[in-house]
Amino acid sequence: MKQYEHPPADAFDLTTILHALSDPYRLSIVQKLSVLQPQPCAPLQGDRPKSSVSHHFTVLRKAGLVRTVVVGVTHMNSLRDAELEARFPGLLTTILAAAAREAAQPAKS
Amino acid sequence: MKQYEHPPADAFDLTTILHALSDPYRLSIVQKLSVLQPQPCAPLQGDRPKSSVSHHFTVLRKAGLVRTVVVGVTHMNSLRDAELEARFPGLLTTILAAAAREAAQPAKS
DNA sequence: CTTATAGTTCGACTAATATCGAACTATTCA
DNA sequence: TGAATAGTTCGATATTAGTCGAACTATAAG
Numbered sequence: 033m034k035q036y037e038h039p040p041a042d043a044f045d046l047t048t049i050l051h052a053l054s055d056p057y058r059l060s061i062v063q064k065l066s067v068l069q070p071q072p073c074a075p076l077q078g079d080r081p082k083s084s085v086s087h088h089f090t091v092l093r094k095a096g097l098v099r100t101v102v103v104g105v106t107h108m109n110s111l112r113d114a115e116l117e118a119r120f121p122g123l124l125t126t127i128l129a130a131a132a133r134e135a136a137q138p139a140k141s
Numbered sequence: 142m143k144q145y146e147h148p149p150a151d152a153f154d155l156t157t158i159l160h161a162l163s164d165p166y167r168l169s170i171v172q173k174l175s176v177l178q179p180q181p182c183a184p185l186q187g188d189r190p191k192s193s194v195s196h197h198f199t200v201l202r203k204a205g206l207v208r209t210v211v212v213g214v215t216h217m218n219s220l221r222d223a224e225l226e227a228r229f230p231g232l233l234t235t236i237l238a239a240a241a242r243e244a245a246q247p248a249k250s
Numbered sequence: 251c252t253t254a255t256a257g258t259t260c261g262a263c264t265a266a267t268a269t270c271g272a273a274c275t276a277t278t279c280a
Numbered sequence: 281t282g283a284a285t286a287g288t289t290c291g292a293t294a295t296t297a298g299t300c301g302a303a304c305t306a307t308a309a310g
């Protein structure tokens with residue numbers, strides 16, 4: 033039952049977090065996790081190959097956005113929302129709200 | 142007195158904004174503008190060559206973060222904070238607060 | 251008209267990121 | 281033990297982004 037490395041909350045870096053969230057696919061993963069948590073990778077996969085999905089989860093993990101716990105054969109992912117809130121109050125919430133807003137009114141042109 | 146193209150507020154794209162802010166140099170420009178507005182490019186230049194600075198301002202402009210008005214020989218930059226607030230409430234404010242927090246307690250390791 | 255100033259544009263180069271197939275690892279279940 | 285499942289790792293390739301010198305543009309001032 034090997035587990036993952038996760039950065040401690042006091043090592044969270046703002047630009048790293050913003051970069052992780054600046055990819056539409058990764059942002060969509062975070063959005064989905066915010067609704068249902070924890071979740072394995074598979075249902076969040078979309079149409080991408082597994083190797084790409086794995087790459088994006090690595091980015092999210094290294095940024096401190098997601099915690100992955102290996103339980104049996106599946107890897108359960110959840111947002112590190114409490115820790116993020118402690119380090120950068122309101123950040124994740126506000127970005128998720130913005131994402132929801134954009135879903136309601138997509139950028140024109 | 143040629144002026145710049147700026148995207149309208151309803152064309153602001155969240156991931157484009159996050160990407161623009163995920164570069165430390167660009168984030169620092171936005172931070173400085175939030176304190177003193179408007180400002181020409183020169184005082185925000187740091188030690189970079191003009192062509193790099195120009196590139197980063199282009200990214201900020203295209204994302205909708207900065208408005209540049211040509212007045213005489215200088216280009217005055219300001220944040221499009223009201224428009225950003227209208228499209229993505231709290232986003233810029235929260236990110237700037239996070240940046241301030243990180244400045245106070247830099248990421249460890 | 252000449253010079254200085256402020257910033258852009260171009261082009262070449264480098265570095266970082268994303269994509270994806272194929273082979274691999276760990277765990278569960280029959 | 282063998283097969284299935286879930287996801288990782290590797291390696292090659294493609295795309296995107298950042299850096300910077302040099303030439304250029306527009307305005308202002310002498």
